[in-house]
Amino acid sequence: PPSCLATIWGDVEKFKSSYLQTFDGYYASGDGGYIDEDGYVFVMGRVDDVMNVAGHRLSTGEMEEVVGGHPSVAECAVIARDDDLKGQVPMGLVVLKTGADIDEETLSKELTQMIRSAIGAIACYKETHIVKRLPKTRSGKTLRKSLRQMVNGQPYVVPSTIDDVTIMPEIETLLREKGVIA
Numbered sequence: 001p002p003s004c005l006a007t008i009w010g011d012v013e014k015f016k017s018s019y020l021q022t023f024d025g026y027y028a029s030g031d032g033g034y035i036d037e038d039g040y041v042f043v044m045g046r047v048d049d050v051m052n053v054a055g056h057r058l059s060t061g062e063m064e065e066v067v068g069g070h071p072s073v074a075e076c077a078v079i080a081r082d083d084d085l086k087g088q089v090p091m092g093l094v095v096l097k098t099g100a101d102i103d104e105e106t107l108s109k110e111l112t113q114m115i116r117s118a119i120g121a122i123a124c125y126k127e128t129h130i131v132k133r134l135p136k137t138r139s140g141k142t143l144r145k146s147l148r149q150m151v152n153g154q155p156y157v158v159p160s161t162i163d164d165v166t167i168m169p170e171i172e173t174l175l176r177e178k179g180v181i182a
Helices: 012-020 060-068 104-118 144-151 167-177
Strands: 031-035 041-046 050-053 056-059 073-083 087-096 127-130
Touching: 031 060, 056 060, 060 073, 060 087, 060 104, 073 144, 087 104, 104 127, 144 167
Parallel strands: 050 087, 087 127
Antiparallel strands: 031 041, 050 056, 073 087
């Protein structure tokens, strides 16, 4: 396929077994996503993006699939927030659908229950913040790593491929005003 890895130097069989056998007839890029009920395709990120919650390795993508299934959520990002007791805990950033009428506290409670039902209480999902938009590259990938670095008080890099450079400072200001970050 265009812009895909064509082979592994000196090991064509390794290439075939690594990238072409998982999904017969399709290239396995290592990115995960889903197609919603309207047929829109959402690329969520790496399928190996996991967090460690109290010694349990949990997929942020799996949590995003649950959060994105809420009728008021247009799009979301679940990121790992550092926690002194559990190592990391999930935090959701959500963009509401146009016309959605739900407050952040109610949404957070509903999403917590949905995650508990789908994944289990071990996920420790309790924190949701409504944002106007999520930072994305021009190709549509959400900048989860930069968001994770931001909420954990680490310096973050805004890649040159970001679609709108004003989004990260916008989210940072919102989370600072809420006391999420110092």
